[in-house]
Amino acid sequence: MLGAAVKKELVRILGNENVSFLREDLIAYSYDATAVAYPPDCVVFPSNAEEVSGVLKLAAREVFPVVPRGAGTGFTGGSLAVRAGVVMSFERMAGIKEIDASNLTAEVEPGVITGDFQDEVEAMGLFYPPDPTSVKVSTIGGNIAECAGGPRAIKYGVTRDYVLGLEVVLPTGELVFTGGKKTLKGVAGYDLTRLIVGSEGTLGVVTKAHLKLLPLPQAKKTMLARFSDIETAFAAVEAIIGEKVIPSTLEIIDDVTLDCMGETVIGRGGAALIIEVDGWREAVEKEGSIIRGLLSGAMEFRIAADKNEVKDIWNVRRSISPALSKIKPTKLNEDVVVPRGALVSFIKGVRDISKKRAVIIACFGHAGDGNIHVNVMVDKNDPVEFRNGTLAVEDIFSLAVGLGGTISGEHGVGITKAPYLGMELSADTIAVMKKIKDALDPAGILNPGKIFRESSPAPG
Amino acid sequence: MLGAAVKKELVRILGNENVSFLREDLIAYSYDATAVAYPPDCVVFPSNAEEVSGVLKLAAREVFPVVPRGAGTGFTGGSLAVRAGVVMSFERMAGIKEIDASNLTAEVEPGVITGDFQDEVEAMGLFYPPDPTSVKVSTIGGNIAECAGGPRAIKYGVTRDYVLGLEVVLPTGELVFTGGKKTLKGVAGYDLTRLIVGSEGTLGVVTKAHLKLLPLPQAKKTMLARFSDIETAFAAVEAIIGEKVIPSTLEIIDDVTLDCMGETVIGRGGAALIIEVDGWREAVEKEGSIIRGLLSGAMEFRIAADKNEVKDIWNVRRSISPALSKIKPTKLNEDVVVPRGALVSFIKGVRDISKKRAVIIACFGHAGDGNIHVNVMVDKNDPVEFRNGTLAVEDIFSLAVGLGGTISGEHGVGITKAPYLGMELSADTIAVMKKIKDALDPAGILNPGKIFRESSPAPG
Numbered sequence: 001m002l003g004a005a006v007k008k009e010l011v012r013i014l015g016n017e018n019v020s021f022l023r024e025d026l027i028a029y030s031y032d033a034t035a036v037a038y039p040p041d042c043v044v045f046p047s048n049a050e051e052v053s054g055v056l057k058l059a060a061r062e063v064f065p066v067v068p069r070g071a072g073t074g075f076t077g078g079s080l081a082v083r084a085g086v087v088m089s090f091e092r093m094a095g096i097k098e099i100d101a102s103n104l105t106a107e108v109e110p111g112v113i114t115g116d117f118q119d120e121v122e123a124m125g126l127f128y129p130p131d132p133t134s135v136k137v138s139t140i141g142g143n144i145a146e147c148a149g150g151p152r153a154i155k156y157g158v159t160r161d162y163v164l165g166l167e168v169v170l171p172t173g174e175l176v177f178t179g180g181k182k183t184l185k186g187v188a189g190y191d192l193t194r195l196i197v198g199s200e201g202t203l204g205v206v207t208k209a210h211l212k213l214l215p216l217p218q219a220k221k222t223m224l225a226r227f228s229d230i231e232t233a234f235a236a237v238e239a240i241i242g243e244k245v246i247p248s249t250l251e252i253i254d255d256v257t258l259d260c261m262g263e264t265v266i267g268r269g270g271a272a273l274i275i276e277v278d279g280w281r282e283a284v285e286k287e288g289s290i291i292r293g294l295l296s297g298a299m300e301f302r303i304a305a306d307k308n309e310v311k312d313i314w315n316v317r318r319s320i321s322p323a324l325s326k327i328k329p330t331k332l333n334e335d336v337v338v339p340r341g342a343l344v345s346f347i348k349g350v351r352d353i354s355k356k357r358a359v360i361i362a363c364f365g366h367a368g369d370g371n372i373h374v375n376v377m378v379d380k381n382d383p384v385e386f387r388n389g390t391l392a393v394e395d396i397f398s399l400a401v402g403l404g405g406t407i408s409g410e411h412g413v414g415i416t417k418a419p420y421l422g423m424e425l426s427a428d429t430i431a432v433m434k435k436i437k438d439a440l441d442p443a444g445i446l447n448p449g450k451i452f453r454e455s456s457p458a459p460g
Numbered sequence: 461m462l463g464a465a466v467k468k469e470l471v472r473i474l475g476n477e478n479v480s481f482l483r484e485d486l487i488a489y490s491y492d493a494t495a496v497a498y499p500p501d502c503v504v505f506p507s508n509a510e511e512v513s514g515v516l517k518l519a520a521r522e523v524f525p526v527v528p529r530g531a532g533t534g535f536t537g538g539s540l541a542v543r544a545g546v547v548m549s550f551e552r553m554a555g556i557k558e559i560d561a562s563n564l565t566a567e568v569e570p571g572v573i574t575g576d577f578q579d580e581v582e583a584m585g586l587f588y589p590p591d592p593t594s595v596k597v598s599t600i601g602g603n604i605a606e607c608a609g610g611p612r613a614i615k616y617g618v619t620r621d622y623v624l625g626l627e628v629v630l631p632t633g634e635l636v637f638t639g640g641k642k643t644l645k646g647v648a649g650y651d652l653t654r655l656i657v658g659s660e661g662t663l664g665v666v667t668k669a670h671l672k673l674l675p676l677p678q679a680k681k682t683m684l685a686r687f688s689d690i691e692t693a694f695a696a697v698e699a700i701i702g703e704k705v706i707p708s709t710l711e712i713i714d715d716v717t718l719d720c721m722g723e724t725v726i727g728r729g730g731a732a733l734i735i736e737v738d739g740w741r742e743a744v745e746k747e748g749s750i751i752r753g754l755l756s757g758a759m760e761f762r763i764a765a766d767k768n769e770v771k772d773i774w775n776v777r778r779s780i781s782p783a784l785s786k787i788k789p790t791k792l793n794e795d796v797v798v799p800r801g802a803l804v805s806f807i808k809g810v811r812d813i814s815k816k817r818a819v820i821i822a823c824f825g826h827a828g829d830g831n832i833h834v835n836v837m838v839d840k841n842d843p844v845e846f847r848n849g850t851l852a853v854e855d856i857f858s859l860a861v862g863l864g865g866t867i868s869g870e871h872g873v874g875i876t877k878a879p880y881l882g883m884e885l886s887a888d889t890i891a892v893m894k895k896i897k898d899a900l901d902p903a904g905i906l907n908p909g910k911i912f913r914e915s916s917p918a919p920g
Contacts, residue, residue: 189893191654192893421649432652
C-alpha cells in the first residue's frame with residue numbers, strides 16, 4: 001500500500017488527471033494475456049520522460065514497485081503488478097516523433113501501437129519488419145521490453161535488430177540515452193541498448209525509441225502448402241532453406257490446430273505451411289518458382305492469386321488462438337524454440353508428452369526459425385487436467401532445452417516462466433543477470449518479481 | 461609485477477610450454493595497431509576454457525590484470541597490457557568446431573582467423589558477412605570483443621548481428637553460457653550475449669562462439685564510379701538508397717586519398733565510390749541497372765568485367781592505409797559515424813578542421829552507413845604538428861557527435877578514445893556502464909584501463 005504522502009507526491013509529479021486510485025482503473029490495469037490479475041495500488045499516465053523520472057526517483061526513495069505497461073498483451077505476466085505498487089501506462093506517450101526516409105530511421109514514444117507505426121512507415125514506402133501477432137494492439141515499448149518477434153523474424157530478425165538507440169529512465173531515476181539516433185553502427189562503451197531490449201521492464205523504462213527502417217520490399221508472394229503429415233512439412237522447410245531461399249515467413253500449422261479451425265481456405269488434415277517471399281519482383285518470382293518446384297510433392301500447393309486470398313489466409317492464421325478454445329477453455333501457450341534441424345524430434349516428443357499427460361496439444365508457429373507455439377489445452381477448473389497440463393508444459397520445456405533450444409523465443413520469462421529459467425540457464429548465468437539487476441536497481445523497485453524465481457503473493 | 465607464487469601457479473594451470481616470461485615474447489605481445497607498446501609481465505596460451513577460468517580465478521584472488529588478445533590488429537589499444545600483468549593469447553584455441561549447413565550456424569573458438577572461417581563457410585555455399593579490413597589477420601574473438609564491422613555492414617550488419625551465443629569466462633572465473641547455440645530467437649533473461657559483444661574484453665573472456673550464417677548470395681556485381689567532388693558522390697549514395705537499393709558495399713574514397721594512391725584502376729581526382737550488390741542473379745542485374753541509371757552523371761562509371769578487375773579494385777581499397785604513409789608517417793585514424801544524411805555537412809566540417817589545424821586529412825570508408833575513416837596525417841616527431849593533429853581529432857569527434865553521430869563505429873574505445881567518451885555519453889550513462897563493470901569484475905582484473913578514462917602509466 002502506498003502511504004498518503006507518496007500518493008500526494010505522485011499527484012504533484014503527474015497532475016491529478018494523470019494519477020488514478022479508482023477501483024475500476026486498478027482492475028482494468030491488473031490483467032494481461034496470462035489471465036491472472038494483480039491489481040496495483042495506483043495507475044499513472046506520464047506525458048514525458050521527466051514525469052517518469054520523477055516517479056522512479058520517488059519509488060527508489062520510498063521503495064514501492066513501479067511496473068511499466070504497454071498494451072497488456074504479454075503472455076508471461078511482464079506487465080502485472082505482482083507486488084502491487086504503481087502501474088505506469090504509456091497511453092499519453094504515444095507519438096510518432098519523426099520518420100526520416102533519408103536516413104531510414106524513426107523516433108517514437110513507447111506507447112505507439114506497433115501496427116499503427118507500420119502503417120505510417122509503409123505509406124512512405126518504408127518498412128518496420130517486427131510483427132508480433134499482437135501487432136494491431138501491442139506497443140513499441142512493450143515490444144522492446146519483451147524483444148518481440150513474429151513470423152517475419154526468420155528473414156528480418158526481431159525487435160532487437162531494429163532498435164538503434166533508446167532514451168531510458170533508470171530505476172534510480174536518471175534519464176540516459178543509449179546507442180545512436182540515426183546511425184547503424186556504434187561501439188562507444190557497452191551495448192546498453194540491447195541490454196534494455198528484452199529486459200522486460202526490469203532495468204529501465206523506455207521513454208523514447210530510435211528505430212531502424214528498411215525500404216519496403218517491392219513485391220511479395222504468399223503461398224500455401226498442405227502436407228500429409230507434419231514431418232513432411234518440416235522436410236519441406238529444410239528443403240527450402242537448403243536451396244538458399246530465406247522466406248520472409250515460414251509458418252506451420254499442425255493437424256490438431258487445422259482440425260479445430262474447421263473448413264477454411266487452408267483446408268483440413270495433415271499440416272500446412274504458409275510461405276511468403278518478398279523483395280524485388282524478379283527475386284520474388286525466382287524464389288516462388290524454386291519453392292513451387294520443391295513442394296511439387298505436397299498434397300496441395302497454391303500461390304495466393306490476389307490480396308483478398310492473402311488476407312483470407314492470414315485471417316485464418318490470426319484466428320488460431322481464439323479458435324483453439326473450442327478444444328478446451330484454458331490454453332497453456334508456450335513459445336519454445338528448437339534448432340530448425342530438430343523440429344521433427346521435437347514434434348515427436350510433443351506427441352509423446354501429449355499421450356503421457358493425457359492432454360491435447362496444438363502446435364503452430366514460426367517453423368522457419370524453429371519457434372513453435374505449443375498450446376497445451378486444458379480446463380483450469382478441472383484440477384487433475386490442469387495439473388497434467390502444467391506437467392506437460394514442464395516436459396515441453398525440458399524437451400526443448402534438451403534439443404538445444406530455449407524456453408522462450410519471444411514471449412519473455414515474466415512470472416509464468418520464472419520457475420523454469422534454471423532449466424535453461426546455469427545458476428552462474430542467472431547470478432550474473434541478478435548482479436546487473438542489483439547494480440542498476442539497488443532498491444529493487446522496477447518491475448519486481450519478474451524473470452527471477454522469487455516468491456510472489458497469489459493473484460488477487 | 462607478478463610474484464613467484466603467481467608465476468608458479470600460472471605454470472601449474474597451463475603447463476610450462478604455455479606460459480612465457482621471455483623478454484622477446486613480452487615485447488612481441490606488447491603492441492597492437494596503435495603503435496604504442498605496453499609489455500606485459502607474462503603471456504599465456506590457454507588451450508581450453510578451464511585453463512582460462514583457472515587464470516581468471518587466480519587473477520581475481522591475487523589481483524593482477526589479465527588482457528585477452530586476438531591478433532593485435534586493434535586501432536584503439538584494446539589488447540594492450542596498459543597495467544602489465546598477463547596477456548592471454550588465443551593461438552591455441554583456434555578451431556572451427558562445427559559448420560552446420562542445415563541450421564546455418566557455426567561453432568568456433570576465439571582464436572580462429574575470421575578470413576579463414578569465411579573461406580571455410582563459403583566453400584560450403586554459406587556466408588559469414590562481417591568483414592573488417594583486418595579480416596585476413598584478425599580473429600573472431602577480437603572481432604567479438606570490438607564488435608567489428610566492415611564494408612558489408614550497410615546491408616548485413618556487424619559482428620553483433622551474427623553472434624547467437626557465447627561461452628564466456630567471467631572476470632570472477634565462472635564459465636557461463638549466454639544466448640543460443642543453433643537458435644536465432646531467445647529471450648530467456650537478459651541479453652548477456654550482446655553485452656559481451658563490443659565490451660572490449662572487459663566483462664568476460666570468450667572461449668567459444670556460436671555464429672549465425674547465411675546462404676552465400678548467388679551473384680555479385682562490383683561497380684566503380686568517380687565523381688568531380690565528394691558532395692556529388694554523397695548525393696549518389698543518397699540517390700541509391702532513395703531508390704530502395706541497399707548495396708552490400710558502398711565505399712567512398714576522397715580526393716586526398718585518391719591523389720596519394722597515384723595511378724590505379726580507380727583513377728585520380730574527385731571522389732570514388734565502390735559499389736557492390738549481391739543476391740539472386742536477377743536481383744543483382746536489377747540493382748545494377750538501377751545504379752547505372754542513377755549514376756549516369758558520374759565522371760566515370762564502370763562495372764567490373766571479371767573477377768580480376770574486382771580483385772584489382774579491392775586491392776587498391778585495401779592498400780589505402782599503407783599508402784597514406786606517403787603523406788606523413790603518423791596516421792591518426794578515427795572511425796567516426798554520422799547519419800548518412802549528414803555526410804556532406806561532415807565533410808565540410810572536416811575540411812574546415814584541416815585548414816584550422818593545418819593538417820592533411822584523408823577520408824575514406826563506409827559511406828553507406830555513414831562510417832567514415834578519417835585519417836589525420838602528421839609526423840609524431842614534429843611536436844607542433846602532432847599536437848595540431850590531436851586537436852584536429854578532438855575537433856572531428858566533436859563535429860561527429862554534434863551531427864548526431866558517434867566517436868567510434870567499429871574500432872572501439874580502448875585507451876585512445878577513452879578520454880573522449882564523455883563527449884558522446886553523459887556522466888550518468890558512463891556511470892551505468894561502470895556499475896556493470898564493477899558488478900561483474902569487482903577486483904577490476906579484466907583488461908583494466910580500457911573504455912573508461914583512468915590514469916594509465918606511460919607506454920613502456
